[in-house]
Amino acid sequence: xxxxxxxxxxxxxxxxxxxxxxxxxxxxxxxxxxxxxxxxxxxxxxxxxxxxxxxxxxxxxxxxxxxxxxxxxxxxxxxxxxxxxxxxxxxxxxxxxxxxxxxxxxxxxxxxxxxxxxxxxxxxxxxxxxxxxxxxxxxxxxxxxxxxxxxxxxxxxxxxxxxxxxxxxxxxxxxxxxxxxxxxxxxxxxxxxxxxxxxxxxxxxxxxxxxxxxxxxxxxxxxxxxxxxxxxxxxxxxxxxxxxxxxxxxxxxxxxxxxxxxxxxxxxxxxxxxxxxxxxxxxxxxxxxxxxxxxxxxxxxxxxxxxxxxxxxxxxxxxxxxxxxxxxxxxxxxxxxxxxxxxxxxxxxxxxxxxxxxxxxxxxxxxxxxxxxxxxxxxxxxxxxxxxxxxxxxxxxxxxx
Amino acid sequence: xxxxxxxxxxxxxxxxxxxxxxxxxxxxxxxxxxxxxxxxxxxxxxxxxxxxxxxxxxxxxxxxxxxxxxxxxxxxxxxxxxxxxxxxxxxxxxxxxxxxxxxxxxxxxxxxxxxxxxxxxxxxxxxxxxxxxxxxxxxxxxxxxxxxxxxxxxxxxxxxxxxxxxxxxxxxxxxxxxxxxxxxxxxxxxxxxxxxxxxxxxxxxxxxxxxxxxxxxxxxxxxxxxxxxxxxxxxxxxxxxxxxxxxxxxxxxxxxxxxxxxxxxxxxxxxxxxxxxxxxxxxxxxxxxxxxxxxxxxxxxxxxxxxxxxxxxxxxxxxxxxxxxxxxxxxxxxxxxxxxxxxxxxxxxxxxxxxxxxxxxxxxxxxxxxxxxxxxxxxxxxxxxxxxxxxxxxxxxxxxx
Numbered sequence: 001x002x003x004x005x006x007x008x009x010x011x012x013x014x015x016x017x018x019x020x021x022x023x024x025x026x027x028x029x030x031x032x033x034x035x036x037x038x039x040x041x042x043x044x045x046x047x048x049x050x051x052x053x054x055x056x057x058x059x060x061x062x063x064x065x066x067x068x069x070x071x072x073x074x075x076x077x078x079x080x081x082x083x084x085x086x087x088x089x090x091x092x093x094x095x096x097x098x099x100x101x102x103x104x105x106x107x108x109x110x111x112x113x114x115x116x117x118x119x120x121x122x123x124x125x126x127x128x129x130x131x132x133x134x135x136x137x138x139x140x141x142x143x144x145x146x147x148x149x150x151x152x153x154x155x156x157x158x159x160x161x162x163x164x165x166x167x168x169x170x171x172x173x174x175x176x177x178x179x180x181x182x183x184x185x186x187x188x189x190x191x192x193x194x195x196x197x198x199x200x201x202x203x204x205x206x207x208x209x210x211x212x213x214x215x216x217x218x219x220x221x222x223x224x225x226x227x228x229x230x231x232x233x234x235x236x237x238x239x240x241x242x243x244x245x246x247x248x249x250x251x252x253x254x255x256x257x258x259x260x261x262x263x264x265x266x267x268x269x270x271x272x273x274x275x276x277x278x279x280x281x282x283x284x285x286x287x288x289x290x291x292x293x294x295x296x297x298x299x300x301x302x303x304x305x306x307x308x309x310x311x312x313x314x315x316x317x318x319x320x321x322x323x324x325x326x327x328x329x330x331x332x333x334x335x336x337x338x339x340x341x342x343x344x345x346x347x348x349x350x351x352x353x354x355x356x357x358x359x360x361x362x363x364x365x366x367x368x369x370x371x372x373x374x375x376x377x378x379x380x381x382x383x384x385x386x387x388x389x390x391x392x393x394x395x396x397x398x399x400x401x
Numbered sequence: 402x403x404x405x406x407x408x409x410x411x412x413x414x415x416x417x418x419x420x421x422x423x424x425x426x427x428x429x430x431x432x433x434x435x436x437x438x439x440x441x442x443x444x445x446x447x448x449x450x451x452x453x454x455x456x457x458x459x460x461x462x463x464x465x466x467x468x469x470x471x472x473x474x475x476x477x478x479x480x481x482x483x484x485x486x487x488x489x490x491x492x493x494x495x496x497x498x499x500x501x502x503x504x505x506x507x508x509x510x511x512x513x514x515x516x517x518x519x520x521x522x523x524x525x526x527x528x529x530x531x532x533x534x535x536x537x538x539x540x541x542x543x544x545x546x547x548x549x550x551x552x553x554x555x556x557x558x559x560x561x562x563x564x565x566x567x568x569x570x571x572x573x574x575x576x577x578x579x580x581x582x583x584x585x586x587x588x589x590x591x592x593x594x595x596x597x598x599x600x601x602x603x604x605x606x607x608x609x610x611x612x613x614x615x616x617x618x619x620x621x622x623x624x625x626x627x628x629x630x631x632x633x634x635x636x637x638x639x640x641x642x643x644x645x646x647x648x649x650x651x652x653x654x655x656x657x658x659x660x661x662x663x664x665x666x667x668x669x670x671x672x673x674x675x676x677x678x679x680x681x682x683x684x685x686x687x688x689x690x691x692x693x694x695x696x697x698x699x700x701x702x703x704x705x706x707x708x709x710x711x712x713x714x715x716x717x718x719x720x721x722x723x724x725x726x727x728x729x730x731x732x733x734x735x736x737x738x739x740x741x742x743x744x745x746x747x748x749x750x751x752x753x754x755x756x757x758x759x760x761x762x763x764x765x766x767x768x769x770x771x772x773x774x775x776x777x778x779x780x781x782x783x784x785x786x787x788x789x790x791x792x793x794x795x796x797x798x799x800x801x802x
Contacts, residue, residue: 001484003464010467358742360430360438360749362774376771378780380465387466391748398746399463400470400483401493 004240006399007079007387013242016328016393019279019289020385022077023315024070024254025297025338027350027369031305038296038305038340039351040368042312046319047332047353047367054330054355056364057377059385061336067347073335074257078290079241079386080234087260088172088229093162095256097154101164101231106172106199109227110153110161112137112220121182125159126220134159137220140213141206149202163225165203171196176226177207186224203228236262237288241390246282248275249292258290272314276321283325291322297345300338308340329356329393331385332367349379356392405641407800408480408788414643417729417794420680420690421786423478424716425471425655426698426739428751428770432706439697439706439741440752441769443713447720448733448754448768455731455756457765458778460786462737468748474736475658479691480642480787481635488661489573489630494563496657498555502565502632507573507600510628511554511562513538513621522583526560527621535560538621541614550603564626566604572597577627578608587625604629637663638689642791647683649676650693659691673715677722684726692723701739702746709741730757730794732786733768750780757793 001009028037061068061076062083071092072082090107101107112134114123135155141163142153149167156162173192179185189207191200203225210223237245239262247258247265255265264286268278272293279291293315299308322330334350351372362376377388390396402410429438462469462477463484472493473483491508502508513527513535530538536556542564543554550568557563574593580586590608592601608624615622638646640663648659648666656666665687669679673694680692694716700709723731735751752773763777778789791797 006464006467006484358430358747360770363771374775376459376774377465378459378774380780384465387464388748389466391466391468396466396468396748398468398470400473401488401490 002081003383003387004079004235007240007390008235010397010399011241011390011395012397014393014395015287016395017287018329018389018393019291019322019327019331020077020389021291021293021322021330021332023293023296023312023332023334025300025336025345026312026334027337027339027346027348028300028308029339029341029348031341037369038300038308039312040370042309042316044312044316044367046316046323048365050319050323050330050332050355051353051367051371052365053361054353055359055362055377056351056353056367056372056375058349058369058372058375058379059333059352059382060349060379061382063381064349065347067345068336069345070253070335071257073382074254076382077333077335077385078237078261079383080261081383085232085234087232087257089227090162090172090229091231091260092253092256093156093160093227094164095259096253097156097162098252098255099154099162099164102166103231104166104168104170106165106170106228106230108163108225108229110163111178111224112159112161113222113224114220115186115222119185121179121184121186124178124180124182124224128158129219131155131157133219134161137214141210144206144209146202146205147198151206159220163206165199170199172199172228172230174200174203174228178224178226186222189225199228232260234261238262241288241386241395243288244286245288245290246286247290247292248278249290249294250275251292251294254292254294263290273318276318280321280325296334297338300340301344303340303343305340329354329389331389333382333385350382352377352385354385354388354392358392358394403482404784404788405480405636408641408791409636411798411800412642412791412796413798415794415796416688417796418688419730419732419790419794420692420723420728421478421790422692422694422723422731422733424694424697424713424733424735426701426737426746427713427735428738428740428747428749429701429709430740430742430749432742438770439701439709440713441771443710443717445713445717445768447717447724449766451720451724451731451733451756452754452768452772453766454762455754456760456763456778457752457754457768457773457776459750459770459773459776459780460734460753460783461750461780462783464782465750466748468746469737470746471654471736472658474783475655477783478734478736478786479638479662480784481662482784486633486635488633488658490628491563491573491630492632492661493654493657494557494561494628495555495565496660497654498557498563499653499656500555500563500565503567504632505567505569505571507566507571507629507631509564509626511564512579512625513560513562514623514625515621516587516623520586522580522585522587525579525581525583525625529559530620532556532558534620535562538615538618542611542624545607545610547603547606548599552607560621564607566600571600573600573629573631575601575604575629579625579627587623590626600629633661635662639663642689642787642796644689645687646689646691647687648691648693649679650691650695651676652693652695655693655695664691674719677719681722681726697735698739701741702744704741704744706741730755730790732790734783734786751783753778753786755786755789755793759793759795
């Protein structure tokens with residue numbers, strides 16, 4: 001029995017409420033000047049107070065040493081095993097632009113690329129063409145119908161686009177057409193299982209058509225497809241935890257991930273303050289809230305230590321709006337670390353803070369990486385956070401006689 | 402290879418001795434007045450001294466967030482995976498009243514219940530009839546023989562009883578007759594595999610007979626059966642660890658669990674002092690002792706913080722009798738937490754203390770939840786305690802070349 005099956009067996013509905021506040025990429029590394037991380041530099045009286053009342057620790061999204069992408073990082077926070085819960089690259093690309101993927105749709109990630117006269121790839125990304133250019137090219141490819149399959153093409157960013165195949169009897173069991181190297185020809189799309197015959201045929205025809213439509217065009221004259229996939233068949237968070245879950249996120253990727261695990265996605269604005277207001281406004285209608293703050297990660301990716309500090313302080317400043325609602329359980333954590341010093345996601349464990357009336361508090365009085373090392377949660381896999389939140393909300397029954 | 406297989410491979414007999422002292426439900430939550438848990442409130446100079454000399458930590462019986470019953474909690478302490486080691490509900494009911502279950506016996510848990518004239522259940526527990534009444538009814542049902550199968554019926558507590566089917570060719574692969582709801586009729590017992598045909602036939606006839614024997618009686622006129630099971634086929638602790646293990650416990654359930662993993666169960670009295678005397682008296686005859694103290698759990702279940710404190714102090718007071726025997730390894734821990742504040746088992750990790758000459762001690766000088774957070778064992782699954790005890794007793798050889 002894995003953890004999800006166990007959760008399914010022992011979880012029960014109750015009126016208690018859980019708020020999972022995810023500060024994307026929160027964990028950091030010390031500035032060489034001060035020896036303090038972004039979180040340790042920020043003035044965070046409200047988070048520190050919550051840490052004093054709650055229990056803290058460090059969590060590994062996937063495993064020690066593993067730097068996760070957003071999908072496994074969030075899968076783990078929602079309680080799914082990040083190593084076995086594959087959302088599908090094409091699916092993530094589609095939901096990442098707020099595309100409403102239907103259960104039978106097959107999605108793929110596309111690249112605009114360049115090929116030479118012999119058809120060999122000269123640039124897999126067509127010089128990272130600007131999004132506006134890519135949008136124009138997508139319009140040329142969009143809305144085709146091959147056999148009875150509707151093909152929807154949407155720009156993502158720069159050379160990247162999402163393509164969705166909608167029709168009956170489609171299987172995603174196809175190989176990538178992207179050989180992942182220059183000097184090679186795009187690969188033929190042949191079915192990996194017999195049921196994928198129709199899909200392979202349609203995808204191949206689509207690539208051929210794209211080639212003729214783009215022929216002679218600049219800056220891209222060909223496409224590459226990869227990550228054919230359908231919506232994952234994971235049990236939803238309602239099925240597992242008997243929760244009525246809602247997501248608040250300003251970035252489409254996170255709304256998409258939340259939708260894939262069955263959350264209602266709430267309309268919100270573009271600022272952190274908007275998100276907290278959305279939480280307050282919808283607080284009566286759900287018993288689980290995933291509130292996602294993106295800017296901690298973006299500033300980390302940009303290597304902007306000071307901006308990341310300011311954003312953490314901004315979150316701390318609005319935190320009383322959340323605590324004032326008096327949720328039974330509050331978790332503040334991160335899907336992974338994004339140290340400004342590294343300008344990217346990293347493998348460092350993320351700080352985690354859990355507050356509830358029943359949490360058996362520890363001696364940590366400050367929400368920071370170095371304080372969390374000594375916290376009562378110890379160092380746990382991130383996928384154990386949901387069971388802990390559920391337990392502290394008194395939503396789990398006893399296991400075994 | 403799982404942990405038990407590994408243990409089987411690398412364990413070897415030796416004269417060193419291990420004492421596993423389990424204070425059932427020891428872990429607690431702070432009193433709101435003092436901010437201290439039961440264990441932190443208790444005056445425990447001897448346990449604190451042992452903590453100073455030993456190494457401490459926190460252990461999760463099943464996994465973070467999971468509240469275990471007694472069976473999975475103890476399975477983990479004996480080194481068995483609590484998620485896959487199912488003792489069987491019927492078996493636990495039988496061993497829980499000190500019934501000597503034979504390997505081929507099939508045991509089930511029974512409820513006395515009431516049904517209306519149409520045979521539909523009106524109360525699954527017959528108003529939780531007193532144990533004395535239940536004992537009378539059990540005598541009416543006991544000692545039947547159906548085909549060549551002997552049927553033994555024993556009262557447990559209130560409406561609960563254990564029934565044991567003894568005969569040749571019995572399989573436990575039967576569904577429950579208990580539909581777990583009122584207004585429904587008891588379910589027909591049909592075999593879940595072809596080998597269970599005889600058992601299904603006998604069980605059905607037993608239920609029919611019980612119905613006619615109880616017909617018109619009060620306060621119960623029918624029975625419900627569930628959890629048909631046979632003694633689990635786990636390897637014994639002797640097979641795994643090459644130990645000669647003995648159990649000392651005042652409550653039948655824990656004697657039963659110990660018997661199921663192959664321990665000798667020693668005769669003892671009813672007090673904590675009796676148990677420690679039994680340990681001293683039998684110390685020469687075994688190399689592993691499981692000493693179980695129940696009252697820490699019972700007082701926690703009753704929500705009696707002060708009584709739990711006193712019982713911990715009582716244990717501390719007799720501890721020198723144990724340490725005076727100079728076992729090579731002493732482990733003091735718990736099968737789960739039972740905070741008086743929650744009046745029941747909980748998910749909070751249990752404190753664990755391991756003393757041996759070779760334990761690489763830490764800086765913990767007090768046996769308490771908050772001190773154990775900073776202990777050298779960290780936060781570990783309870784099923785890792787036995788390998789640690791075995792290692793510290795120098796009973797494990799090197800793994801791999």
